[in-house]
Amino acid sequence: MSLKRLFTALRGGVNEAAEAVADTQAIRILDQEMREAKQELVACDQNLTKIMAKRKLTENKMNGYKADIENYTNHAIAASEQGNEALAIECADKVAELEASLDTEQTIYDSYIKSEQTLKSNIAKAKTNVRKMEQQIDQVKATESVQKAQVAVSSRHMGANSKVKTALSSLDRIKQKQQERSAELDAAAELADEESGSDLEARLKQAGLSGSGNVSGKAKLDALLKAKK
Numbered sequence: 001m002s003l004k005r006l007f008t009a010l011r012g013g014v015n016e017a018a019e020a021v022a023d024t025q026a027i028r029i030l031d032q033e034m035r036e037a038k039q040e041l042v043a044c045d046q047n048l049t050k051i052m053a054k055r056k057l058t059e060n061k062m063n064g065y066k067a068d069i070e071n072y073t074n075h076a077i078a079a080s081e082q083g084n085e086a087l088a089i090e091c092a093d094k095v096a097e098l099e100a101s102l103d104t105e106q107t108i109y110d111s112y113i114k115s116e117q118t119l120k121s122n123i124a125k126a127k128t129n130v131r132k133m134e135q136q137i138d139q140v141k142a143t144e145s146v147q148k149a150q151v152a153v154s155s156r157h158m159g160a161n162s163k164v165k166t167a168l169s170s171l172d173r174i175k176q177k178q179q180e181r182s183a184e185l186d187a188a189a190e191l192a193d194e195e196s197g198s199d200l201e202a203r204l205k206q207a208g209l210s211g212s213g214n215v216s217g218k219a220k221l222d223a224l225l226k227a228k229k
Helices: 003-081 085-196 198-206 217-228
Strands: none
Touching: 003 085
16 A cells, blocks of 8 residues: 555544544534523523513403503593592593503503514414424434444454354364364274284174184084085
């Protein structure tokens, strides 16, 4: 391998290692971002609750003003019907004052309603985005874990196959050696039989001529002649 190719290979390995570290760091950053986003959403929910509470208080105050306006309006009409113009005007002034306060509270109330609707919409969108991102992160983590397991299994399988092949080769060599040793032992036994005459005895026995040393001469001769025929 040329120095250029070697340098390229080494640089590729370094780049892959750097990318792996960067990817791992990216997952950690996203996890941290998700935790912070969830904390912000909790704060948003709390702020929304406060706005809703203030809107409710404003609404109650408006209802109080409306009730007072109706009450003083009735007093003004009654006083006017009784001919008490001064009291009627005083009640009418009170009605005007209450209506001004009601208008102010109505403006505040409308502002709370608008803020509440905007916050609800934005919070809903943010929660949806957080759930989607969290799902993608979980999917990436799960896929990474599965692929790591597959790589580990594949590596072990390849290693196991290599070991099995080596063991089978050794087994074949052992069988071959055993066969060769068995053949050598058979040949040695055959030579030993020939040297000791046992081979002759074996052939005589096969021919039915072997027997004890006490066989008579005539019986031996008959056996020899029979064997010759």
